[in-house]
Amino acid sequence: MTAPAERAPSPTDLAPDARPPEVGAVLDGLLEHLLNGVAYCRMEYADGQPSDFLFLYTNPAFHTQTGLARVRGQRISEIVPGLPQTDPALLEVFGRVARSGPPETFEIFVKSMAQWFSVSVYCPQPEHFVALFDVVTERKKAEAALEDRARQLRFVLEGSELGFWDWDIVTGTVERNPQWGQMLGYTFDELQHTAQQWADFVHPNDRERTWASIFDVVEGRSKAHKLEYRMLHKDGSIRWILDQAKVMQRDEHGKATRMCGTHTDITERKLLEEELLRQAHVDYLTGVYNRRHFMERAEHELSRAHRYGNPLSMLMLDIDHFKLINDRYGHKVGDTVLKAVADLSHATFRDVDILGRLGGEEFAVLLPETDQPAALDAAERLRETIANARIPLTGGLTVSFSVSIGVSSMGSAEDNIDVLLNRADKALYEAKGGGRNRVCGAG
Numbered sequence: 001m002t003a004p005a006e007r008a009p010s011p012t013d014l015a016p017d018a019r020p021p022e023v024g025a026v027l028d029g030l031l032e033h034l035l036n037g038v039a040y041c042r043m044e045y046a047d048g049q050p051s052d053f054l055f056l057y058t059n060p061a062f063h064t065q066t067g068l069a070r071v072r073g074q075r076i077s078e079i080v081p082g083l084p085q086t087d088p089a090l091l092e093v094f095g096r097v098a099r100s101g102p103p104e105t106f107e108i109f110v111k112s113m114a115q116w117f118s119v120s121v122y123c124p125q126p127e128h129f130v131a132l133f134d135v136v137t138e139r140k141k142a143e144a145a146l147e148d149r150a151r152q153l154r155f156v157l158e159g160s161e162l163g164f165w166d167w168d169i170v171t172g173t174v175e176r177n178p179q180w181g182q183m184l185g186y187t188f189d190e191l192q193h194t195a196q197q198w199a200d201f202v203h204p205n206d207r208e209r210t211w212a213s214i215f216d217v218v219e220g221r222s223k224a225h226k227l228e229y230r231m232l233h234k235d236g237s238i239r240w241i242l243d244q245a246k247v248m249q250r251d252e253h254g255k256a257t258r259m260c261g262t263h264t265d266i267t268e269r270k271l272l273e274e275e276l277l278r279q280a281h282v283d284y285l286t287g288v289y290n291r292r293h294f295m296e297r298a299e300h301e302l303s304r305a306h307r308y309g310n311p312l313s314m315l316m317l318d319i320d321h322f323k324l325i326n327d328r329y330g331h332k333v334g335d336t337v338l339k340a341v342a343d344l345s346h347a348t349f350r351d352v353d354i355l356g357r358l359g360g361e362e363f364a365v366l367l368p369e370t371d372q373p374a375a376l377d378a379a380e381r382l383r384e385t386i387a388n389a390r391i392p393l394t395g396g397l398t399v400s401f402s403v404s405i406g407v408s409s410m411g412s413a414e415d416n417i418d419v420l421l422n423r424a425d426k427a428l429y430e431a432k433g434g435g436r437n438r439v440c441g442a443g
Helices: 021-033 060-066 088-098 137-159 178-182 195-201 207-218 267-281 291-308 322-329 331-348 372-387 417-433
Strands: 037-046 049-058 104-110 115-122 128-135 163-168 173-176 225-232 238-250 256-265 312-319 354-359 362-368 403-409 439-441
Touching: 037 060, 037 088, 049 088, 060 128, 088 104, 088 115, 088 128, 115 137, 163 178, 173 178, 173 195, 207 225, 207 238, 207 256, 238 267, 291 312, 291 354, 291 362, 291 417, 312 322, 312 331, 312 372, 312 417, 322 331, 331 354, 331 362, 331 372, 362 372, 372 403, 372 439, 403 417, 417 439
Parallel strands: 403 439
Antiparallel strands: 037 049, 037 128, 104 115, 115 128, 163 173, 163 256, 225 238, 238 256, 312 362, 312 403, 354 362
């Protein structure tokens, strides 16, 4: 085994040669500023097998990538106890290269560090190795997620039945299989052998772009037609179709003569995508926007108000004594009260107004093109509507409740959503402090 080094080598020790000093300085700087982690190590063996390695040099990126500090002069078994036992494959590669083996590049999951690494390693001198690496855990997770999605999609496609169409462009006739019609509620006998029937089934709002996609392929501007669009079912419903096709034959002048494709019914996937998108934007209990999407919509409206010089107002409302409602009637009734506030707010405000649940029993409403007096009037209408509402209970009993509302309005071009919310929040607490079930406007 090579005797321990008496000093940690500088980067230029990795490959000494007769380079001018300025070149060595550049290389030193390169290693120190390299985004990849670099480690120069001496391999140790036991009974001829790689057992440990000693760090002789590491660059700053090594510490950034691994989170390890002050490793120089220490063995990996001292820094990451158990690595030689949990990750023998890593030691095997390093040991193989350190015995003057050829350079190797590989990706490996290091169990003891719970990270994926992309590593390139070579031997600068016997029983030593230099490893250049990146932590690629996030990429590997993303790849695994993509592979999982691809696998799921493959299973769906393999288990589904495809509608097939074969278009003779010269004669204008189209042959289809029974499944093509069944997707749209038609029997095979009801299918006509024309492209016009397909066009009649395509949703009117999608016809232009579907024809454009097909003719881009027919006329050679695109290699393939692949488009998702809506088609009309016999029962009047809408089905989403994935249409994929290519020109299969051209004449001696390059003019398309035959085009073939498949239809896949992707309605369920489309509905799922729409539902996932809705869930990402909507509070699950009340059906109004959640806090994040409310803030996104509010920022958009604020930008529009600044751009066109329109007024803008913000309402903050809080259900009075909501904890007492939960304690007295139970959380199921409390949830019903929250939904009632959302429903009554929707009924009171305009379609352009933006309603969101910020958390707990607190809601916010953004009123585009609304100044302070108009916002106070709208808030008062809502307060009165809610105060007059009754939620029925078993036994003929009812629950009544009220809200306190704070109102703020944009006063200058410097106002942002946080400013409007803070002002409305202060006004809300003023309303609560003044006895609740009331509306207060911000100064």
